Amino acid sequence: TDLPWSPVIEEIDKLPILENTEANLQYKISRYISTSELSVTWHKKEKNGNLTYLPKNSSKYKPNTSISQLQPDNTYSCTTSLLITPRLLDDQGSEFICRVKHPSLETPIERSTGPLQVCACPRNQDPIQWSHTDREEAVLILHLHRFYPQSIEIKWTCSCRQLLKSEDESRENIFNSFDVTSKCRVPQEHMMHSDHKIRVTWKHVTMTDPEIREVCVRDSDFPWRPEVTELSNPVLLFGRLVTVQCGISNFFPNDLSVTWFVKERGSQGYVLLERQRGYKITASPQYSDSGYSCTPSVEFTPSSFSSHHGVMFMCKVKHPSLGHPIERITKPLFITSAPVVTDSVKLNPCESEFVLCSVRLEKFFPKNIHLTWTFGENKYIQYTPKKTLLVDDEMETFGVISECKIPWNQLKFPVRVTWEHESKAEPQSTELPGPELPWCPQIEALDTPYLILNTECKIQCRISGYFPKELIVNWFKEEEETRQLVPVTNGINYKIPQPQRQPDNTYSCISSLYFTPTRMDHRLVFICKVRHPSLKEPKEERIGPLKIVELFRRPNIDSLETSMLNGKYKIECKISGYSPERLTVTWIKKGKNECVTKDNKYNIPKIVHERQSDKTFSCTASLSYVPKNEVSEFICRVEHPSLDQPIEKHTGPLQLQQPDTNLQERKTGRYLY
Structure with missing residues (x-):
């Protein structure tokens, strides 16, 4: 039957539908009577036309109808709603239909939301990223995700409200929404002040107010804060150039300040290095993909123990990204001067068939030095030597003479002296040049x-x-x-x-x-x-x-002696003190000047040379003959290598004499010379 009171469906204020945000679709049903016979159902119509009933116990979609309320005109009204949490993939373009049945209606009435437009608010899941493409500017990158519709407004400004150039690139994602990447180029000059901020603002239809983000070089996540290594602590070698340095890397912009200070021995505090002589400061920034880097250094030559022994350096690094300067300080740097072997190992013989080995080391600092000698055939024998410390006041260095006594027969094997000094990381040594003994006869x-x-x-x-x-x-x-x-x-x-x-x-x-x-x-x-x-x-x-x-000794020749025995004359010449024995005696008969030779008339015995105790010789030359009636005279001629001319001795005239029977022998002593 037709009743004048049939239900009417009225739409309540429609609000924007945001993805993943709970939304309440509401309709008001009024002007009906007989509340018990009112039926309200909800349906979903997919984009492909499929219609799905949404039961009251649905977990995703929650329909609800309020209790009917009596109105002044004695009709009833109620509110029906569908609580949804829309997703772009599932709900975009779908229709939600509210259908009402009542006895007063010939056919059910319904109201549709029409194709649902689900909007998505931009998501800023990642912090703004820093990057750089060259040495002159940095790039700020903003990522916004899963927003819908596509239209969005992004602006970049600096602290002076100057609009910065940017490029936006949007793309559709798998969630049927959009992502956008906005890149802003920031010149270095906008980054050289620590309080300057870069602001990005974006506005979307889903947003009541714009979103704002600000970044500056002081932010904790700023990627190019200088990384400063510790200062090197080199060993100072007297008279040799040395470098103290540190590494500074990954900084941007190129607005780095490095200040050096020095505290010399005896100073009360650090002084600015630029005011000191003898120091050279260098720093040359280099650009790479990770930013700028440099190796600031100080070069100097340790030349005075009174100033440089125990010197300390400090460097302060300033950068816009730093709240406070970074300080690096060396340990006290001590001068070491490596020992110099002024000569090879010296060997000197000493008592008891031992050899004194010695070596002289000079120009080292500090004075502490340890020396050992090693020698031996099968196993080295370590020997702590005698050590004499030397001091060079002019050079402010030390020297040492090390001595070691070893048996001479150990020199057949290697003999080595080894010293340890803090100027060298490893022990140093020197050996004898060879196993030969140097004292050759x-x-x-x-x-x-x-x-x-x-x-x-x-x-x-x-x-x-x-x-x-x-x-x-x-x-x-x-x-x-x-x-x-x-x-x-x-x-x-x-x-x-x-x-x-x-x-x-x-x-x-x-x-x-x-x-x-x-x-x-x-x-x-x-x-x-x-x-x-x-x-x-x-x-x-x-x-x-x-x-x-041959040793020539002149012969001594005695006077001739004559004698007669048994009717014979015998003439003798005694010769002595001559050398060598090569002596020649010749008898000559005067008048005829002829040599007398041994024959039947004359008897001349062979001369016998007799060696005397004084290494000279002596002999007796003799001539015997039977005298005739004539008077004879003989000459004894002696020749010897020691004589320039022969020596002659004369008998004088010898007359015939009657034999004296009472006298067996009579000597005559008449001589010529």
Whole structure:
């Protein structure tokens, strides 16, 4: 039946639908009676036309109808609603339909929201990012996500309200909404003041008020705050250029200030380095993808222990991104001067067949130094040496003489001195140049003016400058024809040398060879051969060829003596004190000046030379004959190499005499000269 009171559906104020924001779709139903027979249902119509009933117990969509209220005209009214949390993917373009049934209606009435437009508010999930593309400007990047509709307004300004250039790039995402990336180029000059801020503002239809973000170089997430390493703490080497430096990296803009200070030894505090002489400051920023970097440094040459020993440096780094300067301070830097070996290891022989090894190190600082000597065949023997500290007041450095006594036979093996000093990271050492003993014997043949034939003589060699005293001396003679060396034995003696210690603790001796030369020894060569631990091969000295000389001694000739025995005259000439024995006696008969020779008439015995204790010779020359009636006179002529002219002795005239039977022998002493 037709009733005048049929339900009417009225739309309540429509609000914007925002994604993921709970929305309440409401309708007012009025002018009906019989509340118990009112039926209200909600339906969803997809974009493809499918219609879906939304039950009251739906978890996603929550329909609700209020209790009917009696109105003044005795009709009823109620409010029906659908509580939804829309999503762009699910609900964009869909329709929500409210359908009402009542007995007063022939057909149900309904109201539709029409295609639903779901809006999405821009999301700022990420902080504003900093980047840079070159050395002149930085880039600020803003990302806004999942907003709808696409239209959005973004502005960038600086503290002076100057509009900055920007580029916006929007794109649709998988959620049927939009993302936008806004890039703003910020020149360096807008970043060189720590209180200058960069502001970005964006406005969207879904927003009641614009959103604002501000950034500045002082923000905690500013990416280019200088990273400053600790200052280097180099070892100061006296007289050598040294650099103190630190590394500063990843800063932007290029508005960095580095100030150096120094505190020298004896100073009360730090002073500005620019006011000090002798220091060179360098810093050259370099640009890279990560920003600017530089290595500020101070160069100087430690030249005074009173000023530079214990010096300290401080650098202060300022940058717009820093609230306070960054300070870096070195430790006290101490000068070290590395030991210098002024000479190779010296060796000197000393008492008890020991060798004194010594080394001299100079120009080191500080004075603490540790030295050890090592030597030995199978296992090194460590020896803490005697140490004498030297002080160089002018150079303000130290020196040391280190000495070590070792047995001489240990020099056959490596001998090393090692020192440890803080100027060097590793121990330093030096070794003896070689295993050879440096004190080789020197052989010198002593002058032998001449060798006298048949006279014992002495040949000597002086052997000096050797250490240790172990020495073997052998004498050899060289055969003239074969040139072979024959050990000296038969009839030749040599004296075993007794070594004498010299002031320099080396040894010397004289080796003597005694022999009596004969004529066969003329031009003989003697070799003195020496063996010593310092020699790899025997060392020798050749003496000769020797020249044998004869010692000429003039003969002493007595007056001639005559005698007669048994009717024969006998004339005798005694000769003595001559050398060599090459003496010739000739008898001459005066008047005829003819030499008397041994025959039946004259008897001349062969001369016998007798060696005397003084190495001279003596002999007696005689002539015997039977006198005739004539008077005879004889001359005894003596020739010898020592005489320039022969010596003659005369008998005087010899007359015939009658034999005296009572006198067996009568001597006559008449002489001529």
